[in-house]
Amino acid sequence: MSITDPLNAVLLEPDEIEVKQIKSDEKVNVEVTVDQISGHDQIIAPEVNGDYHYSVVIHWNKLQLKASYVFNVKVR
Secondary structure (H helix, E strand, O other): OOEEEOOOOEEEOOOEEEEEEEEOOEEEEOOOEEOOOOOOEEOOOOOOOEEEEEEEEEEEOOOOEEEEEEEEEEEO
16 A cells, blocks of 8 residues: 655555554554565455454654555455
């Protein structure tokens, strides 16, 4: 996940990516890793069946911006 700085037209990687996984009442932080083939940030879905909710917040400190995403994953 990256953005272009409109003043300098430079691609800016995020300074921080926070990911929380929520299942029932349990909320845990999820590690963000880098995919070895694509070089993109990734999270790994759990192997245990269930419905998981994710909250992702991405920070670009230099631009004082952040983006938030929420999505669900069903593991079967």
